[in-house]
Amino acid sequence: MTAIEISDPGALTTVQDLGRPGHAHLGVPRSGALDQPALRLANRLVGNEEGLAGLETTLTGIRFRTRGATRLAVSGATCDVRVDGRAMPWGTPISVTDGSLVELGPVITGLRSYLAFAGGVDADPVLGSRSTDLLSGLGPTPLAVGDVLSLGTSYGDPVAAEAVPHPAAPVLRLDLGPRADWFTEAALASLDGSSYTVGAASNRIGLRLIGAALARNRDTELPTEPMVLGALQVPPSGQPVVFLHDHPTTGGYPVIGVVRSADLPVCAQARPGDLLTLRVVAPRRAEQGRQPRS
Amino acid sequence: MQARRVGEHGLLVLCDDAATVRATYAELRTRARELGATEVVPAARTVLLDGLADPEATSVLLASWELLGPSPDLAGPEVEIEVSYDGPDLDEVAAQWRTDAAGVVRIHQECTFVVAFCGFAPGFAYCTGLPDGLVTTRRSEPRPRVPAGSVALAGEFTSVYPRTSPGGWQLIGATSQRLWLPERAEPALLAPGTRVRFVGIQAR
Known part of the structure; x- marks a missing residue:
């Protein structure tokens, strides 16, 4: 059996695949890799199907030893990659022998690196996914020193070359709604082009944005509403939160807009202190009050 | 629509x-x-x-x-949940409902509830069906640890905590039935549309 033994999981390393969508009506978050293009890329590099489970590291990297030979690739946040102390390329399939010490250093750009292994990480699936859901506790627990993860045995050939994307611009494009009408004209007017700082309390559940408060035009309470990935939810403080993959399936605060899925990797890779600019791409305000046909 | x-x-x-x-x-x-x-x-x-x-x-x-x-x-499947009505907030709920603990237990058993929606945690069902106007105020200080199986009230809803978690609902009893069964094709005992009845049993 091929496996890896964790020597140091860093600040937070979890098992992630593409998550478990389809169960939100039961209160189950979709979970899955925050930077899905990065996980898909790492899987392609080692010759896997794109949706196999890999590891998502946070800020400080990871250190582990192999049991059996395997092939791996690192994507997402850039970092130094070393095998038994020797520098190896990032974003390229790497063959490692039995008993190798693999180290991913602290991130250089971005926040979360993705590590795919030929055959994928073979944890027990829950509702069809091996993803760790930090909100509800489904899936494998975050990695700890001494954990042994077995790897799958079915995989294809590594790819010879792959275009590795440049880091995206620090911009979050928004579709307004469904509750943009809960906010003042001033808040809506200021939203497009405004910059927010990523808060330190950000995690896999939400990206906290600190900046100009978004004021509401009413004091009433919103009855609990279903929430989507990328929702920009505004609590009473007016400081918005972008809902990421482990977000609760329902919420009680109005959503002023939804971040385009193409920009979710920007959220995944934003570090506390980074500046992000909001860009309203689809006002759709004429559609907000659409009446049913009589 | x-x-x-x-x-x-x-x-x-x-x-x-x-x-x-x-x-x-x-x-x-x-x-x-x-x-x-x-x-x-x-x-x-x-x-x-x-x-x-x-x-x-x-x-x-x-x-x-x-x-x-x-x-x-539209009536969905019906589930019966056995409850030992010995929760720590029975008297608090009784005061809010202007009755006594026995009155709360009687009302809770007489209602046929329907799961309106789930949220908060996998399998946590917001059940409606209490008489109109009977609402329950949440605890001012949420508990850091509410045991799995706790039967609870808040707002117009009743629910059962599927797993141990923090929580601010008022606790009126407990069940030993499992609410969350991830090994099943239908993992939530209480999915939206399910009708729910609570049946009192003696505490063991």
Whole structure:
């Protein structure tokens, strides 16, 4: 059996695949890799199907030893990659022998690196996914020193070359709604082009944005509403939160807009202190009050 | 049906009341495949369709749909939950409801509840069906640890905590039945639309 033994999981390393969508009506978050293009890329590099489970590291990297030979690739946040102390390329399939010490250093750009292994990480699936859901506790627990993860045995050939994307611009494009009408004209007017700082309390559940408060035009309470990935939810403080993959399936605060899925990797890779600019791409305000046909 | 756009792939269907949510959810869940929705999620006054390829087209389609309103045919499966009514907040709820502990237990058992929606945690069901006007105020200080199986009240809802977690609801009893069964194809004992009755048993 091929496996890896964790020597140091860093600040937070979890098992992630593409998550478990389809169960939100039961209160189950979709979970899955925050930077899905990065996980898909790492899987392609080692010759896997794109949706196999890999590891998502946070800020400080990871250190582990192999049991059996395997092939791996690192994507997402850039970092130094070393095998038994020797520098190896990032974003390229790497063959490692039995008993190798693999180290991913602290991130250089971005926040979360993705590590795919030929055959994928073979944890027990829950509702069809091996993803760790930090909100509800489904899936494998975050990695700890001494954990042994077995790897799958079915995989294809590594790819010879792959275009590795440049880091995206620090911009979050928004579709307004469904509750943009809960906010003042001033808040809506200021939203497009405004910059927010990523808060330190950000995690896999939400990206906290600190900046100009978004004021509401009413004091009433919103009855609990279903929430989507990328929702920009505004609590009473007016400081918005972008809902990421482990977000609760329902919420009680109005959503002023939804971040385009193409920009979710920007959220995944934003570090506390980074500046992000909001860009309203689809006002759709004429559609907000659409009446049913009589 | 009136709907608002939610991002690139979602529609939020607006409903006037909980009964309309129930009927709308039942209809949309039945037709999820036809609509191409990957998620159909009810909440208090809205139902979300997510994963739509062309939400604009779906919105136009929905605008032409007429709901006949909730019918008895919509009644979902019925689940009975055995409760030992010995929760720490029975007296607090009794005071809020202007009755005594026995009165709270009697009312809770007499009602047939329906799961309006889930949220907060996998399998945590917001059950409606208490008599009109009977609402419960949450605890001012949430408990850091509410045991799995705790039967609880808040707002117009009753629920059962599927796993041990923090929580601010008022606890009136406990059940040993499992609410969350991830090994099953239907992992939530209480899914939206399920009818629920609570039956008192002696504490062991």
